[in-house]
Amino acid sequence: MRGLNRYTVYGILLCICGLFYYANVRQTPVIFEYLALLQWLKLATPLDKISSFIDAWLLSFIYILSVCSVSFGLLKNTKISLYSIVTFWLCFAVVFELFQLNNSEFYIFRGTFDGLDILALILGSLLSYKLLSKVERKKEFNQNNSIIVKKIVLLLFGTYGVLGSYYPFNHQCEFPDGSMQKCMVEPIYLPMSQIRESDEIFFDSEFGQDLADKWSHLGYPTQIYNGIKNAGKIYLYQNYLFVNDRFKGTHVFDNSDPSMPKHIAYFRVMGNQDIAIQNNILYLDSYTDIVAIDLYQLNHEQPDLNVVPIRRNRNVLEAPEITDLLPPGIYYSGTVPELGIVIGYTTSEFDDFYFWDLEL
Amino acid sequence: MKIKLQVIILSLTSFLIGSCGETTTDSSTGLSGQSGSLASMTIANGDLHILNNGYVISFDLSGELVLSSKVTSDSHSWDAETIFNYNNEYLLVGTDNSVNIFSLNSESEELLPAEFVSSFQHLTARDPVIALEGIAYFTTRDGNESTHTNRDALGVLDISDITTPIEILVDNSLKEPYGLTLSNGSLFVCDKAAGLTKFSIEKDELGNVSALVYQQSYSIYPCNDVIANGDLLVLTDPKSVNQVRVNGSELELVSKIELFY
Structure with missing residues (x-):
């Protein structure tokens, strides 16, 4: 098959490594859950979580290496330079990472912004450039219409990859009573005066x-x-x-x-x-x-x-951090510390859940 | 000569400390009590220290009911869960992936913030930490009592040089170790899977801890945390608070407070 050369295969293998990591180590509710491939990659027992330091940047690093390699493989016989491929994916991934800075307004981009991700993306793109620049490219260019198709395929591949760690738009979360409801919840406050x-x-x-x-x-x-x-x-x-x-x-x-x-x-x-x-x-x-x-x-x-x-x-301590009390994937629409201590949350279907059994 | 003197002083102090029972916290100024290894608030050097969102907050207690002044530690510890007073000089903070040591600046008259000294990194797991005479003991667990992973561990650190904690050993025989205490030269660990478990502490000829030897698990005494009180142990589990007397390898139930739920 023309175009599917070894760099494309390397990129896809890297991509599978990334998915393997998602399937067995990360276990966050991701769009990838809908991929049959991800289900096949799941081991019977999940692996131990590795150091949170490595966890923070590893996937971004794999992502950039994978997309650069696949793109290079597919676009090898074209005028598009390696430099523009790498720069494009770097900018693309950094922009998506920056979207996470504002996670309450863009629901689809919910995730956590991490400076280490940006660093990993830069290092990953430098490495891709270094490795792929050694490859000799043909002087004759292939000028056919398949370039645009390849570009669209690559863009879809890259977008799907970059969105993978975010929560899908209509994603539902599992609540403590076993029900599936919207992940966004409203906090329930108990005023300090009470x-x-x-x-x-x-x-x-x-x-x-x-x-x-x-x-x-x-x-x-x-x-x-x-x-x-x-x-x-x-x-x-x-x-x-x-x-x-x-x-x-x-x-x-x-x-x-x-x-x-x-x-x-x-x-x-x-x-x-x-x-x-x-x-x-x-x-x-x-x-x-x-x-x-x-x-x-x-x-x-x-x-x-x-x-x-x-x-x-009074007021000698900071209010306790409360986000880690929520079940996986569930998040508040926003919290106002002045209203009191968050003791639980109300779902979109008006079910109330409390973190602690308080006798009110 | 110097070494000999050190050994004499060490054995003297251990004799003194040993004879008055192993206390978890005992403030130098004023009388305080003993907390379990899972405490996240402690009294050390006459001040109150509490873990608050990863910082050590210290309060001056001279105002008794009124907390007069407050200072915050210079360094933040992610997922800090337990705090232990070590000789009224240092605070050992047990976190998700490390044991962090803070100095209390105990010679100063005024209340100073706890100052970060050193850290010992271990695997990602939750843990409490206790220490006695230059040796720190910690447990880590993976949150699952039916599986056995390398995150379920009982560790011993040499902290005689407080700036560079050194790992002496890590024991992986327990499935879900949690609270721990020292009592008459033995180490008691609450294991959620096996119940209260006793280890003897082996020392080499120089008096350095060389090994932990598994003695026995008492499955009839499940526990989350344990405090040594003379020859008694106070144990908590979700159903009761038990007090047991350590009598050689036997544990005698002295009393049981039913929690009813």
């Missing part, structure tokens, strides 16, 4: 009766231990054992007799995941805030009504 208002210390009226009696006179609520839903971090301080219930608060057990730990109190602090204590002050994180609780005051023989044993230090 989180702050919910701070509460509950004393255990069953096992920590002495303490509960003392404080209930001052208007503090009591509660009996009704379990911990998502046990998180643990902490030991003197004779006390602290157990966090993820995103809800922290429970305190009197552990002076380790064979019989007694639940004595629960600190309801929304968003809390971590515990630290110094000099009888308990510090609990809560999204942008840190709540400090005076354990000395709580244990005091005669609690003083004028001493407030709990204080919320």
Whole structure:
């Protein structure tokens, strides 16, 4: 077959290597998923993810080598210079990469912009030029109409390749309940004011009766231990054992007799995941805030009504990064940090999903 | 002569530390408690340090309930998950693909940001890290407890020179290792597949750690994280918080807090 020379074959082989990588390492929802070839390339067990540093640029590098090689092979007997082939594909790929800078407005170009990609494209095109410039080309040019057809085929090949890592326009994502819906979702906010208002210390009226009696006179609520839903971090301080219930608060057990730990109190602090204590002050994180609780005051023989044993230090931390809590491929239409903490999302079909089980 | 003196000092300090139990965090100024290896907030050198979107944020605690001043570390760690106080001088940050070491500038009176010192890169996996007497122990896992990959690892680093952590060994015998603690010279690792697993720490004649020897897995004690408390271990799993006494190779259940869910 005329035109399908060895450089075209090299390029196609490189392209298959790239697809193999997509099929077994990357596993992002890509347009390539619709390719039968990609399904054939899938191994029974996916390979281990390689270093994220290599992952960032490898595919761009393979892409530019592949398109340059295929183009060179197909256009070998034409007037088109190697220089213009390489420059064209470099510019083409860089422009598409730059589109990703503005990923909220161009849905079809969603992906992540990475400077390493640009670097890989430049290095890849330099390498292609270096390797292919050694090849001798025929002096007689083939002036027939097939050039335009070849150009169109190449353009389609290159475009499909460059779009491969993006999400297709009508792509659907799988949600935690198994449903397939649009990937773009709206965030659900919980205002910090509501989180702050919910701070509460509950004393255990069953096992920590002495303490509960003392404080209930001052208007503090009591509660009996009704379990911990998502046990998180643990902490030991003197004779006390602290157990966090993820995103809800922290429970305190009197552990002076380790064979019989007694639940004595629960600190309801929304968003809390971590515990630290110094000099009888308990510090609990809560999204942008840190709540400090005076354990000395709580244990005091005669609690003083004028001493407030709990204080919320506001806006001392940055709100947690939330995008990594979304299932693969799903993204927000946009987020406004001023509205509060994003605790979940609403789909285009108005289904609500929450990241954490918060008792609102 | 110099070497001998070092050995004497080392063995003396290890005797002292060993005799008062292995504490995970113990602040030099003021009394603090012990956190598990999965903590992302810790007290060191009298200050509160918390991982916040990859930065170490430090707070001055002299105001007790009021966090007075705040500083942010000079360097960012991608996917930082755990923070460990090492001798009130350094913070060891466990990330997705490394152990990063920060200096606390503990000699300074004023609160200074944690300063990046060095990093040990390992395979892409999640991990906690703990350290004692120049040796750091870390686990990494691939997030899948039924498969066994090279990302499921238990590693030991020599950090006696804090600027250049050196890998001593990597053990790949566990499927999904997570929290870990040291108790009376043994290393206890929570493996999601096999349960609590005990390793003995072998040392050569110079007192350097040379090997971890697998002792036993206690499948009746599944756990995510573990804290050593004297001769007791406090274990968490999704259903209960257990306290067990280490008695030679036996583990005796002391108490069980049911989580009900």
